Amino acid sequence: MKTFTGKGVYGAVAIGTVSVFKKQDAAVKRVHVEDTEAEKRRVAAAKELSSSQLQEIYEKALKEVGEANAAIFETHRILLDDDDYNDSICNIIESQSVNAEYAVAVTADHFAEMFLAIDDAYMKARAADIRDISGRLIGNLTGAAADGSMTGGKVIICASDLSPSETVSLDKEKVLAFVTACGSSNSHTAILARNMNIPAVIGVGEAFLSVIEDGGEMIVDGFTGEVFWNPDEETRRRLSDKKKEDEEKKRLLQELKGRENITLDGRKVNIYANIGSVDNIGAVLLNDAGGIGLFRSEFLYLENSDYPTEEEQFSAYKRVLESMAGKKVIIRTLDIGADKQVDYFGLKKEENPALGLRAIRICLTRPELFKTQLRALYRASAYGNLGIMFPMITSVSELTEILVLCKEVREELSAQGVGYAENVELGIMIETPAAALISDRLAPMVDFFSVGTNDLTQYTLACDRQNPDMERFVDTHHEAVLRLIEMSAQNAHQHGAWIGICGELAADTTLTETFLKMGIDELSVSPSFVLQVRDVVRKLKITP
Ligand code: PEP
Ligand code: MG
DSSP states (O other): OOOEOEEEOOEEEEEEEEEEOOOOOOOOOOOOOOHHHHHHHHHHHHHHHHHHHHHHHHHHHHHOOOHHHHHHHHHHHHHHHHHHHHHHHHHHHHHHTTHHHHHHHHHHHHHHHHHHSSSSSHHHHHHHHHHHHHHHHHHHHHHHTOOOBBBSSEEEEEEOOOOOOHHSEEEEEETEEEESSOOOTSSSHHHHHTTTTEEEEOOOOTHHHHOTTTTOEEEEEEEEEEEEEEEOHHHHHHHHHHHHHHHHHHHHHHTTTTTOBBBBBBBBBBBEEEEEGGGGHHHHHTOOEEEEEETTHHHHSOOOOOOOOOOHHHHHHHHHHHHHHTTTEEEEEOOOTTTOOOOOOOOOOOOGGGGGSSSSHHHHHSSSHHHHHHHHHHHHHHEEEEEEEEOOOOOOHHHHHHHHHHHHHHHHHHHOOOOOOOOOOEEEEEEHHHHHHHHHGGGGGGGEEEOHHHHHHHHHOOOOTOOOOGGGGGTTTOOHHHHHHHHHHHHHHHHTTTTEOOSSGOOTTSSSHHHHHTOOEEEOOGGGGHHHHHHHHHTTTOOO
């Protein structure tokens, strides 16, 4: 047995036979041609064929993974029609008297390099799209199958990498799982895998390809990211049990998709999902969350080696909003500091970082940084249903300052003729006892509260959430924490605001009944808990 470890992008177990995904031969030869017009006609015909293939893939993806995720194939069709791209191919054919395949390959390299040189993560990712459409075009020019080959039967597809169109073109009926040597969890491929419910592990390393063979036995554990080649008896038994358990759980929960989050006595609650990165949206959609209750925006800062620009932030927020297609998306402003340290912020070392310069305190100390994020958020608001939420609030004066800055940003955008949505909800996290205790003063100033039970518990019980030795002193159901939540709920409702919970406690189903009785309107949990919480809600009776 040999074990490889990568990143599990969809949690499930698959046991089966390997099929090594064979891409078409990408080596394109440079051939001198006399009749350049004939080459250009070949390009036009290949383009037409590629366009209709992409249309088919788009329709397939639309059914399987929804409009927002299928959109990538529409983008590919648009790129295929791009004038600059096509002019470049024709110019190369004409000026160098070369074959169409060669002109496409050179153009692909040129455009991909151009995208890669742009200092924007979204634009860099377009390089892969250019290579994808060019590969298809070359495949159609040479008459090779555009989507690689797949041997019959149900198999585990193993590849160096898979492009989005290759991923969605895989016949789901025949694919048990897929494993790739390369690839990032941010890629469209990973998002599609999650939404297609195909167990998948990516980035196991190139060495894996020199070990595996067509027809060999493999087990893929999408939960742990482990891949077992030639598994031994014990591993086979263990993973087989895990697979059965998981399938049974999912089978039962799947029946709840599309169902309402409603108690037996008619009380409705919103069940949203928490995400830390744009690439979690697949899981949100897959688990039928009603919206995103907490998008921890600091990931953008943590993943970068310098401050993310307004443009970078704008494109990330826009992508989340567009993918959620009109459903509520609550983005929390930067919550850096304490356990989340970023070198380039140059923060001073603190004796008690959890009680120090973190989250909104940094933003209010450095308003230019905060306003960049607010601008990006308001600009993105035009693309969906946005709520903005502020972390670590302790006073009315902080919130007043925040609201002034928000107003300033809106006025600046209006003066510049930049559009934004008028109905962006503004809310605060209740994660300090101070905020809960003055929630009657804070509620009239906002549209919503969201209780961050992780920090609220830490600050109420005076137990550092980072310190494992504190665990025995932390009672997550402590009456003090529950009273603060209840007090916040009453004050929110009294002043016309709604209240949710986005800390880990929201997924503690032993408390769901308590929360609903308190009047909590929304529970925001990790995507994979959405259906579990729905299940519990639907079995509850709230009124005595
Ligand atoms: C919380 O404190 O409960 C919360 C949701 O925020 P974070 O865990 O990101 O601090
Ligand atoms: Mg917190």
